[in-house]
Amino acid sequence: MASIKDVAAEAGVSVATVSRVLNDHPSVSEDARTRVLAAVEALGYRPNAVARSLRTDQTRTLGLVISDVMNPYFTELARSVEEAARALGYSVIIGNADERPDLQDHHVRTLLDRRIDGLLVSPTDGASPLMLDAARGGTPMVFVDRWIPGVDVPVVRADGQAAVRDLVAHLYGLGHRRLAIIAGPAATTTGSERVEAFRAALAEYGLPLPDAHIGQGDFQAESGRRVTEGFLDLPEPPEAVFAADNLMALGALDAIRARGLRVPDDIALAAFDDIPWFVHTDPPITAIAQPTGELGRAAVRALVDRIEGRPPQSVTLPARLVVRRSCGESAPPEQPAASEPSPATNRSQS
Amino acid sequence: MASIKDVAAEAGVSVATVSRVLNDHPSVSEDARTRVLAAVEALGYRPNAVARSLRTDQTRTLGLVISDVMNPYFTELARSVEEAARALGYSVIIGNADERPDLQDHHVRTLLDRRIDGLLVSPTDGASPLMLDAARGGTPMVFVDRWIPGVDVPVVRADGQAAVRDLVAHLYGLGHRRLAIIAGPAATTTGSERVEAFRAALAEYGLPLPDAHIGQGDFQAESGRRVTEGFLDLPEPPEAVFAADNLMALGALDAIRARGLRVPDDIALAAFDDIPWFVHTDPPITAIAQPTGELGRAAVRALVDRIEGRPPQSVTLPARLVVRRSCGESAPPEQPAASEPSPATNRSQS
DNA sequence: CACGTCGATGTAATCGATTCCACGGCGTGG
DNA sequence: CCACGCCGTGGAATCGATTACATCGACGTG
Numbered sequence: 150m151a152s153i154k155d156v157a158a159e160a161g162v163s164v165a166t167v168s169r170v171l172n173d174h175p176s177v178s179e180d181a182r183t184r185v186l187a188a189v190e191a192l193g194y195r196p197n198a199v200a201r202s203l204r205t206d207q208t209r210t211l212g213l214v215i216s217d218v219m220n221p222y223f224t225e226l227a228r229s230v231e232e233a234a235r236a237l238g239y240s241v242i243i244g245n246a247d248e249r250p251d252l253q254d255h256h257v258r259t260l261l262d263r264r265i266d267g268l269l270v271s272p273t274d275g276a277s278p279l280m281l282d283a284a285r286g287g288t289p290m291v292f293v294d295r296w297i298p299g300v301d302v303p304v305v306r307a308d309g310q311a312a313v314r315d316l317v318a319h320l321y322g323l324g325h326r327r328l329a330i331i332a333g334p335a336a337t338t339t340g341s342e343r344v345e346a347f348r349a350a351l352a353e354y355g356l357p358l359p360d361a362h363i364g365q366g367d368f369q370a371e372s373g374r375r376v377t378e379g380f381l382d383l384p385e386p387p388e389a390v391f392a393a394d395n396l397m398a399l400g401a402l403d404a405i406r407a408r409g410l411r412v413p414d415d416i417a418l419a420a421f422d423d424i425p426w427f428v429h430t431d432p433p434i435t436a437i438a439q440p441t442g443e444l445g446r447a448a449v450r451a452l453v454d455r456i457e458g459r460p461p462q463s464v465t466l467p468a469r470l471v472v473r474r475s476c477g478e479s480a481p482p483e484q485p486a487a488s489e490p491s492p493a494t495n496r497s498q499s
Numbered sequence: 500m501a502s503i504k505d506v507a508a509e510a511g512v513s514v515a516t517v518s519r520v521l522n523d524h525p526s527v528s529e530d531a532r533t534r535v536l537a538a539v540e541a542l543g544y545r546p547n548a549v550a551r552s553l554r555t556d557q558t559r560t561l562g563l564v565i566s567d568v569m570n571p572y573f574t575e576l577a578r579s580v581e582e583a584a585r586a587l588g589y590s591v592i593i594g595n596a597d598e599r600p601d602l603q604d605h606h607v608r609t610l611l612d613r614r615i616d617g618l619l620v621s622p623t624d625g626a627s628p629l630m631l632d633a634a635r636g637g638t639p640m641v642f643v644d645r646w647i648p649g650v651d652v653p654v655v656r657a658d659g660q661a662a663v664r665d666l667v668a669h670l671y672g673l674g675h676r677r678l679a680i681i682a683g684p685a686a687t688t689t690g691s692e693r694v695e696a697f698r699a700a701l702a703e704y705g706l707p708l709p710d711a712h713i714g715q716g717d718f719q720a721e722s723g724r725r726v727t728e729g730f731l732d733l734p735e736p737p738e739a740v741f742a743a744d745n746l747m748a749l750g751a752l753d754a755i756r757a758r759g760l761r762v763p764d765d766i767a768l769a770a771f772d773d774i775p776w777f778v779h780t781d782p783p784i785t786a787i788a789q790p791t792g793e794l795g796r797a798a799v800r801a802l803v804d805r806i807e808g809r810p811p812q813s814v815t816l817p818a819r820l821v822v823r824r825s826c827g828e829s830a831p832p833e834q835p836a837a838s839e840p841s842p843a844t845n846r847s848q849s
Numbered sequence: 850c851a852c853g854t855c856g857a858t859g860t861a862a863t864c865g866a867t868t869c870c871a872c873g874g875c876g877t878g879g
Numbered sequence: 880c881c882a883c884g885c886c887g888t889g890g891a892a893t894c895g896a897t898t899a900c901a902t903c904g905a906c907g908t909g
Contacts, residue, residue, distance in 0.1 A: 224569060228595060235605075245581060
């Protein structure tokens with residue numbers, strides 16, 4: 150592959166001049182510029198990003214470590230992150246942690262070794278020593294979706310508190326009183342927050358949340374199935390199940406079907422994270438939708454701000470309830486319910 | 500960040516010795532080795548992958564350019580590719596082309612600039628000049644899923660011919676005679692192959708495939724909706740619709756529902772590419788499943804073979820029909836139909 | 850005892866870019 | 880007319896590693 154030296158030789162100038170042309174430095178004669186450009190064209194020359202990075206100490210690359218690529222929520226997040234980064238001239242390298250702390254560490258380490266300019270993380274688990282080092286160690290970093298408490302890193306996330314309250318109101322309105330939740334890992338912020346929001350909302354309605362109605366899942370479909378089976382084995386099974394992510398909702402649906410029960414007639418089901426497929430399940434699933442695209446963009450913005458020396462901002466965007474049919478047929482809606490996804494442009498910053 | 504020089508100073512040896520320890524070169528004294536290792540530990544030193552790549556001319560990185568990350572089929576492919584690559588000590592950088600040739604070129608160029616060791620591509624469209632250059636230009640390359648005819652690059656893919664024949668037999672057995680297909684872009688191999696396989700299978704049953712029953716889609720949900728609406732507007736709409744990928748099937752389902760029609764009572768639906776969600780749609784969708792994980796692994800194997808100087812092999816794996824309920828209730832099965840996913844271990848190489 | 854061999858180590862070249870600095874030529878103002 | 884400054888340019892240092900080659904001491908052998 151042609152190097153800058155070959156171009157210099159071909160154009161009859163020094164490598165310094167070639168470099169200047171390539172980085173359009175002002176002081177190059179028009180004549181030299183055209184000769185260099187011609188040589189570049191003739192040789193099909195492309196600058197070696199590796200060499201350039203070594204010299205300039207920047208790779209124009211962002212790392213994104215997410216908990217599970219197969220989860221449509223994260224896929225969409227990854228996509229919007231890449232899009233936003235590309236618009237700013239950055240590439241993105243995605244690391245899939247598969248909800249495994251060891252894999253997460255592997256990817257963080259690999260990305261750091263590659264000297265990425267900044268790191269976007271949705272931590273799978275509590276803080277690993279490596280992650281703490283990275284956070285302190287100068288690598289620009291931003292948490293997205295999930296975060297690690299006590300670490301001084303900006304966070305870009307959605308707040309589901311209000312939406313969870315709306316959901317509980319919705320369930321209550323439909324007559325459901327025994328509500329249960331399939332929680333995510335307590336070590337993740339999203340895992341514990343959603344339970345807390347649910348508990349708080351139930352309290353507002355004077356409803357109990359017995360321990361038997363809190364199932365411990367791990368954000369994967371299989372755990373949703375397992376937990377739901379436990380719920381159904383209860384002497385008095387819950388009337389409604391709220392899954393803390395979309396995959397566990399899927400597992401729950403499996404378990405319910407396997408018993409020959411029907412949603413919502415026999416049991417209601419709702420999920421955190423809305424995804425395109427929820428429209429097509431039987432029945433369509435009521436869910437809490439995060440403004441995923443906006444989250445990705447905000448995260449990139451914050452990270453690039455840090456990288457380029459501007460003060461980064463934590464951002465919290467509201468999630469919202471999308472009512473479908475999995476909790477029961479809403480009686481003739483008294484007020485215009487938020488049935489159709491109106492884009493959530495609302496945004497709060499902290 | 501600490502460099503090899505710092506380590507050398509700390510350990511009281513030269514950089515050469517440090518490098519030798521790090522790459523466990525035999526001729527290093529036990530004493531030097533322990534001192535270096537201690538220094539590495541003390542400084543938290545990690546070798547700079549950028550510098551290493553520049554010198555060794557290898558990045559231990561594979562590029563993967565896929566047509567659409569949001570398509571669960573490709574997400575799964577990407578995941579299995581990353582897994583297989585990691586097992587062999589390679590990282591993967593994913594580029595999402597979003598079915599746009601310009602974006603595809605952008606990613607190929609970026610990856611090439613980064614001097615990745617090899618490139619896995621599922622080409623969105625016909626051959627761009629850039630792609631041809633890359634294929635000829637020495638960068639090890641393997642096509643996966645889709646390929647570009649006439650380019651001398653190994654191909655790893657699934658053959659759906661037999662499965663499509665099974666599908667047509669299934670539909671025929673259920674009494675469907677007017678069959679239609681939502682095709683993918685003719686410029687992609689998967690787009691045209693699936694239509695041809697379908698046409699051939701219909702011919703075996705003496706069934707026609709009028710032009711009006713071939714809708715032109717683009718592998719995105721929206722096109723599936725549009726094409727299906729066209730089918731339904733026909734004076735004599737088809738009795739069964741076969742979507743050439745999972746997203747278009749989703750769009751088709753939308754369109755059918757929007758007319759107040761029901762699957763499979765009013766119209767049958769089947770799809771190429773099986774995905775977890777198809778179990779949960781209303782009704783569960785009959786689909787042709789590719790051995791995605793195996794494809795990813797085979798692709799990485801082939802690419803790494805090329806990179807490391809072994810002769811790479813093209814691989815073709817069979818797809819298989821997974822019958823669910825979207826084409827109609829199968830009458831009491833005369834012969835044991837392939838209803839339960841038995842892992843396809845069968846593999847043919849060329 | 851001298852010499853060849855081998856193992857451990859250091860010096861320095863190298864990868865492909867960027868960039869500081871020096872230099873020559875030319876225009877301009879005093 | 881001289882000096883100063885600026886512009887365009889090239890030489891060379893530099894980034895952080897790897898590795899060919901040189902060196903040096905110890906040891907074995909004839």
